[in-house]
Amino acid sequence: MLNNLKPLPADKILMLSGLFRADERSTKIDLGVGVYKDASGHTPIMRAVKKAEKQLWETEDTKTYTSLPGDAGFHKAMADVVLADSVDRARLACCATPGGTGAIHNVLETIKMANPDTTVWVSNPTWGNHLSILKHLGIKFEAYDYFDDDTCAIDFTGMIASLQNVQAGDTVLLHGCCHNPTGANLNQTQWNQVADLLLEKGATPFIDIAYQGFGDGLDNDAYGTRLLASKFDEMMIAASCSKNFGIYRERTGIVLAISADADAAKITQGTLSYMNRQNFSFPPDHGARLVTMVLSDPALRADWEAELEEVRSGMLVLRQLLADALRSETGSDRFGFIAEHRGMFSRLGLTKDQVLELRDTHAIYMVDDSRINIAGLNRKNVPIIAKAVASVIS
Numbered sequence: 001m002l003n004n005l006k007p008l009p010a011d012k013i014l015m016l017s018g019l020f021r022a023d024e025r026s027t028k029i030d031l032g033v034g035v036y037k038d039a040s041g042h043t044p045i046m047r048a049v050k051k052a053e054k055q056l057w058e059t060e061d062t063k064t065y066t067s068l069p070g071d072a073g074f075h076k077a078m079a080d081v082v083l084a085d086s087v088d089r090a091r092l093a094c095c096a097t098p099g100g101t102g103a104i105h106n107v108l109e110t111i112k113m114a115n116p117d118t119t120v121w122v123s124n125p126t127w128g129n130h131l132s133i134l135k136h137l138g139i140k141f142e143a144y145d146y147f148d149d150d151t152c153a154i155d156f157t158g159m160i161a162s163l164q165n166v167q168a169g170d171t172v173l174l175h176g177c178c179h180n181p182t183g184a185n186l187n188q189t190q191w192n193q194v195a196d197l198l199l200e201k202g203a204t205p206f207i208d209i210a211y212q213g214f215g216d217g218l219d220n221d222a223y224g225t226r227l228l229a230s231k232f233d234e235m236m237i238a239a240s241c242s243k244n245f246g247i248y249r250e251r252t253g254i255v256l257a258i259s260a261d262a263d264a265a266k267i268t269q270g271t272l273s274y275m276n277r278q279n280f281s282f283p284p285d286h287g288a289r290l291v292t293m294v295l296s297d298p299a300l301r302a303d304w305e306a307e308l309e310e311v312r313s314g315m316l317v318l319r320q321l322l323a324d325a326l327r328s329e330t331g332s333d334r335f336g337f338i339a340e341h342r343g344m345f346s347r348l349g350l351t352k353d354q355v356l357e358l359r360d361t362h363a364i365y366m367v368d369d370s371r372i373n374i375a376g377l378n379r380k381n382v383p384i385i386a387k388a389v390a391s392v393i394s
C-alpha cells in the first residue's frame with residue numbers, strides 16, 4: 001500500500017533551515033524560518049511564561065482530559081485579547097487547537113462543511129501553508145492582488161480590483177497584522193474600505209492573526225479583526241499564541257467563530273468541537289493554560305506586555321538600522337520600505353538568482369522570494385548583509 005505514495009513537495013522554509021544547519025561556514029547568517037530570536041540568536045522563554053510555568057508545576061494536580069473545545073478560561077482570555085468588546089460574546093464559538101495551524105485547518109474544514117462551493121480568496125503572496133492546507137482539503141481558492149513587487153508596498157488598487165470578483169458565499173482570508181511574507185499591512189482606512197467591499201459582496205472574512213503585538217502594539221494590531229467582527233454577521237478567526245507568547249513547541253492556538261446569533265453560535269460551537277474530535281480529539285492544554293495564567297494575572301500580564309513591547313520595539317530598531325545601512329551602501333532609497341513594514345518579515349524584492357547568490361557567496365540565508373526574518377538581524381550582521389545585498393544588485 002505505502003508504495004503507492006508519491007513524494008510530496010518539501011516545505012520550502014523548513015528545507016531552508018536544513019540547508020542552513022548543513023552549511024559549515026562560521027560566518028553564516030540565518031534570515032529564514034519565522035521564529036523570534038534575540039540579539040544573541042537565541043529564542044528565549046518569555047519571563048511571564050517561565051513564571052507561570054513554575055506556578056503551574058506547583059499547583060497543577062491532574063493531567064486528566066480537558067473538554068473537547070479546550071478550557072473556557074483560555075477561550076475568554078483569548079477572546080478578550082483578540083476581539084475586546086467588538087462583538088456580543090453570545091455570538092462567539094471558541095475552540096482551542098494545536099497552534100495557529102491547527103486553527104486554520106479546522107476553520108477551513110468547517111467552512112468546507114458549511115459551504116462546499118465556497119472559493120477562499122488568499123492574498124498574493126500569502127503564507128505557503130495556507131495554500132498547502134487549502135490544496136490538502138480540496139477547497140477551491142483564488143488569489144487577490146496584494147503586493148507591489150516594484151515598490152514593495154501594498155498594491156491597494158489591485159487588491160480592491162481583484163476583490164470585486166468575490167461572489168456571495170465566498171471566503172476572504174486576510175492576515176490580521178504583520179503580513180507573512182511581505183511585512184506590508186493595510187492601514188485603518190484601507191481596512192474600512194475592504195470591510196465595506198466584502199459586506200457589499202456578501203463574503204465571509206477569515207482572519208489569520210499570528211503576530212498580534214509584533215507590529216504596532218496589541219490593540220493596534222487587532223484593529224482590522226475587531227472592525228470586521230463589529231460589522232459582519234459571520235466571521236472566522238484563527239489566532240496563534242506561538243509567537244507573541246514564544247511558546248512555539250507547545251502548539252497553542254484558537255478558533256474564534258462569530259455566528260449571526262446565539263442559537264447559530266451553539267451549532268457552530270458543536271461543529272468546532274466535532275472537528276477537534278475527528279482530527280485530534282482533545283487539544284493540547286499546557287500552552288493554553290500558561291497563556292490563560294499570563295493574561296489573567298495582573299503582574300504576569302504586565303510583565304508579558306512589557307517584554308512583548310521590548311520585542312516589538314527591538315525589531316523596529318533593526319528595521320531602521322537595515323534600511324539606513326542599505327541606503328548608505330546602495331546610495332538609494334530603494335529599501336526604505338523596510339522601516340515602514342511591520343512584524344517579523346519583509347520581502348526585499350530581490351530575484352531568486354540574487355537570493356541564491358547571497359546564500360552561495362555570502363552565506364546569507366533568506367527564503368527564495370527574498371523574505372527575511374527581521375529578528376535574524378543584529379547590530380553586527382546588519383552592515384554585512386547591507387554590503388552583500390548591495391553587491392548582488394549592482
Ligand SMILES: Cc1ncc(COP(=O)(O)O)c(C=O)c1O
Nearest residue numbers: 034099100101127180210240242
Ligand atoms: C501567517 C501565519 N499564520 C499562522 C501561523 C501558525 O503558527 P503556529 O501553527 O506555529 O501557531 C504562522 C506561523 O508561521 C504564520 O506565519
